[in-house]
Amino acid sequence: TSNKSDASTDDVKGASKAGTDNDKPGKQVTIGFSAPAADHGWMAAITKNAMAQAKQYSDVHFEAVEGTNDVNAQISQVQTLIGKKVDVLVILPFDGKALTSVAQQAMDAGIPVINLDRVFDSPLAYRTWVGGDNFGMGLNAGLYIGKALKAKGVSSPVIGEIAGIDNLELTKQRSAGFKQGLAKYGFRVGIRQAADFTADSGQQVMSNVLQARSHLDAVWNHDDDQGIGVEAAIKQAGRDEFFMVGGAGSKHAMTEIKADNSVLKATVVYPSNMSASAIKLARLIAQHKGMNDLVGQDLPSSLTLFSATVTKENVDQYLPGAFS
């Protein structure tokens, strides 16, 4: 699939270099872009990668609106973009269901919508969906931890889970996947607490969790940004009897995995360069082109990016595409 090649050919910013004749300048198009507030490393990388990708094309005018975590405000912003008559919209909704109707309005107005990551509720609301696999991310984390513990021969392990913002649906999906992954090995989560994607909250929650369980065997932390705080808490408590798996795949986390001198042994990627792909697709759609790597006239209607498990062994492959 295309994301594999993306991962290897991407430059540091995650923007794909021109390579095929599709990248030759075509009709001038305006791409509207709306995403939640970039208050967090992964989300910031999403916006940045989109912008960087758009800059690669001389024929793209890129319009990004203020990131917001208020669905009401995001709806207004998308409406504003519709009013500006952009050629194509790339939307990462704060809440997919909440933004469905406005996306549908755009489609009805003849503006194709690329749905990024958090999925809209109706297929009528988007032309193409590009996103990661939250369930798969949890699943892979669970499988990795289960396998590692089995290999160590731990019989009834204490497994911790530091989730992200708990009233987001993606958090729920990740946790569900994690549960299922562990279940395959007959394990279950021993303690689960939610932070809010910030290093600050990660530190706070983890320092308390370490008090709650005087022994842990493994921890999955949903997000590498909050992971900085989680790791700080572990170091400050002087605990190292367990290993940890991260999430999202930040450069910092991957460097640590590579160095292999902390409890962090792996991270499950949630690719932040998906926005670059989305911009690429958006441009093609607006210019009524097809995708030359694929056979056929039309672009696919959905593209699920794989949540790879990055360990010491394969970290070099992923490090260049990681967000910082």
Next chain:
Amino acid sequence: MSQQTSPPGGSGPLPATGQGSPSGSARQTGSSPGKGSGPSFLGHMGRVRNLGLFVVLVLLCVIGALTSGNFATRQNALVILSSAAVIGVITIGQTFVIIGGGIDLSVGAIVALASVWCTTVATQSYGLGGMVFCALAVGAVVGLINGLIISYGNIVAFIVTIAMMASARGLAERISDRQSQVVTVESFNSIASTKWLGIPLLVYILAVAVVLGWVLLNRTTFGRRTFAIGGNQEAARLAGLDVRRHTLVLYVLSGLCCGIAAVMLTARTTSGASNLGNLYELDSIAAVIIGGTLLTGGRGSLIGSILGVLVFTTITNIFVLNNLTTDIQQIAKGLIIVAAVLIQRRGRRTATP
């Protein structure tokens, strides 16, 4: 004695200084809204107290029109208004509460709870009417609980409503199991998509709420008593007002506004979720304060609050139209707010003869 020099507008030496604003001179802050008793609705808008804010809004529109060709369109104006509608309705309730000497930090959480409750499968089975009723009832009941604890339990509003903020949102999470609940009742969703004469229903709702709120605040005994209670609670009590019951009603009113806002927001997003209305408490309080209402109560203007909401919404709209990056938007927002208040005060001063 009766022909004494009694210059009009000569105010006493005592300033009603706004909280936290150390006025060096005696007649700067909390200046009077000028002459005239109860303001008239339209007259009010352009007059003394809100003139400044009005000027700010006009200035913003000029900036918007100059920087973006898409600003001065009918379409864009409607986007601004619909976006302002939800927070506008909440701000009406908040204005009453703050004028009455209180504060409601739970508005965002109430919106979330009402939205989640009215979109459960069970509620949706009752159709449009059931859902709207449910949202309003949830809002009013949560407001009632706030009000009961504040007025009869006698705990400061800040604490009670911050506690409610946590509890109501927690309950919303519990009910929704942290999933967005999609609305399948089409008639409900059409609340947000319906237009009459080209104007969205949401804007009509806001307009009706503003007019009703204004009449309630300025033309009824309830409204005038609200000012009295916020301005001097002891005096109100000695005048025979039932301060507790009145306060209770203020919070119910605020809860009810949140219920209405929940209906509007839920229809707009076609789903209910426990993370709706995040930070609406700060947004609504900021709009009320920038609109000239004293945080300590007793003085204020509903029109000012609505202008405040419009100012904030317009700022965001202009940012989007001009394609600014988020960080620059944030920095600029802070500067604009301060500038707005300065302009507003200038306007107020010059308007006072």
Next chain:
Amino acid sequence: MSQQTSPPGGSGPLPATGQGSPSGSARQTGSSPGKGSGPSFLGHMGRVRNLGLFVVLVLLCVIGALTSGNFATRQNALVILSSAAVIGVITIGQTFVIIGGGIDLSVGAIVALASVWCTTVATQSYGLGGMVFCALAVGAVVGLINGLIISYGNIVAFIVTIAMMASARGLAERISDRQSQVVTVESFNSIASTKWLGIPLLVYILAVAVVLGWVLLNRTTFGRRTFAIGGNQEAARLAGLDVRRHTLVLYVLSGLCCGIAAVMLTARTTSGASNLGNLYELDSIAAVIIGGTLLTGGRGSLIGSILGVLVFTTITNIFVLNNLTTDIQQIAKGLIIVAAVLIQRRGRRTATP
């Protein structure tokens, strides 16, 4: 008449009811700090005003110990205290500002800005000293800007600091480019890991800050004037105090506290980021208010604020130890806050003979 029953600690019946708490009757909330001109540091803690909150804390500890075997350990106590350290230091500044009749909504944003600024590659090249200095300087300067606009620009604190909240966070995002900036200066990170006599350095910092703050508030002319300005700004002005300069200093103090907190938080998380300190403004204000300080100023207690912080931190700790889900945590938190205030008031009443 002079032989009359005049029990010590006899508090007045007149409640300076907090803003928004409509006491129907005149003698309910907010009793006086009792006798003795200045309270003594230790004496203060257990006495009248804070006794209730102290009881709440003890109750929470009992609950913690009963529900979790890991609660009553020295280790856990230190975790609670270290967690409280960051927000505790911020709350000290906030207490001064609120007693002085203001409010600072920008504390969280200042922490973020100071943390980001002191962890840029350039700053880190100056090592520990440079980083600490940078954080404190950024905090103080932002506080100075707040103070200047509030006292000389004469705009209400709520608006100015909410504007600063947006601007400072925007600037933090711009500087950091929204990336977490990892601290590579090990001596800096060791601020959070160093222990003396088994007690983390952070806890010492909090303790020193509390003692200094307490002395400043209760034993110096500065503190006394802070109470006066918050209690009656006009009277303070006419009594010859330089209200503006004093107010200015209060915000600088708050900014400085945020700078210190930024150092502690950055060391604790070993990174600087623009999203640090999210919602600290609400947390710190809630701690101040629950600690018995009037939101309208003029009366308050630093020890109360710190007890308030400890109550909140302990609640969170107990939740995690018992592995409660987020929604239940939220619901329970609201209930506990209200219960705490009720118990606190009981404590206060019974302490008054």
Next chain:
Amino acid sequence: MSAPLLEMQGVVKEFPGVRALDGVDLDVAAGEVHCLLGQNGAGKSTLIKVLAGAHQPDAGHITWEGEPVTLPTPTAAMRHGIATIYQELDLADGLTVAENIYLGHEQSRLGFTQRSRMHEAARQLMRRLGHPEIPVTREVGELSSAGKQLVSMARALSHDTRLIIMDEPSAVLAHDEVDNLFRIIGDLTAAGVAVVYISHRMEEIRRIGDRVTVLKDGRTVARGLPARTTPTSELVSLMTGRTVEYVFPPRPQSPDRKERPALLEVEGISRPGEFHDVSFTVGAGEIVGLAGLVGSGRSEILETVYGARRPASGHISVAGSVLRPGSITAAVRAGIGLAPEERKSQALFLHSSIAHNVSMSSLRRFARAGFLDSRSELAATTEAVRSLDLRPPDPTRPVRTLSGGNQQKAVVARWLLKDCRLLLLDEPTRGVDVGARAELYTLIRRLADSGVGVLLVSSEVPEVLGLADRVLVLREGRVVREAAALDLDESKVLDLVMEGSSA
């Protein structure tokens, strides 16, 4: 007099730490003016608050028209026809005059206020009170304290009343306003309404009182004395338990006063709408009085000298050096102190203790390197509190629990404690009882004798004439006469003050 309209027996009211009422008896007949006398803190205001339903008594009986009643709320009292003008002006600043008058019993239909009806009715009330010029649509916060007092009065009259309680209504009124008040009281009593009247001014009680009840330390010590015939000395000794001579301290006859250099020189200061071209001097050790009607600009002049207002023209110098205009800091540094007119809003820190209130302007005296020496602070404030006979004499009590007159004493004590070269006193004796007043006069004179210059504003002409060495008479913001106090008498001052304004 047949069955009394109101009878109170053995009323007890206890506050934490203070038994404010300790068995009070009172009977009031219809159509009479019943005066309540007592020292500051004797319990007068507390008693009337019990009667108004604002406080609940701990013991005692109230009989209204022969029936035992309880008054659990202010509304209950109003329903019986009891209306009250409170000592502390309790009005809502954000509402208009009309709205304040009718607060709680608005003229309304279905909850909607009938504004034109209400305005008309309010206008009639203001006319009846002799002040048709006060617009009923004006916000009360913009009125002077005299104006607010009128609104309170109008509010009481707006009820259908059988009994009106007035708690020191004349304290904020000037001479002519008091006459106006008495005219209204006369109208009321003629219509059979009873009035309970509280005042510290003996001559008022003589003029309008029918009977007098004296309170001391929360007990009735004499009830129903004839107001006109009971000798003052008897009343005073009933109140205070001792005999107080209501006289002014003697002026030192120092002829060299004229030669002394002026401490304060005010030259041609003006503020449009407040005062015009005012010039005067105050010498060291001299007491200068400002006489004039309410609104004649006396307070404004004081505040301008103090730097709280910036003069539009003219300049002010102290001991030869010109003060920076509009700067309180400069004035304070030059040794000026101001005891402002409105104690509650301009002077008191209600949440703080008496001691903290009193020491507020002299903190530097009790501090070393910014650290307070609370022991010396407490000692000094205790001394100040004693010297003014402030009750209760415990400086650690919160100032908000004090009676009105005692709060006034705390304000004055603040300035007595500070070492000023020039003291500006705006209505220092407002609400202060007879005994304490004499003490205060002595203290002011003693200060002057020690070289302090005093600028005194008082609405009581005898006070100005008795205490001051020199008097300036103001009318509509202009100095119309300056003379030695000995060269003036009360009627002359009143003529000057009224001239041209009451034609």
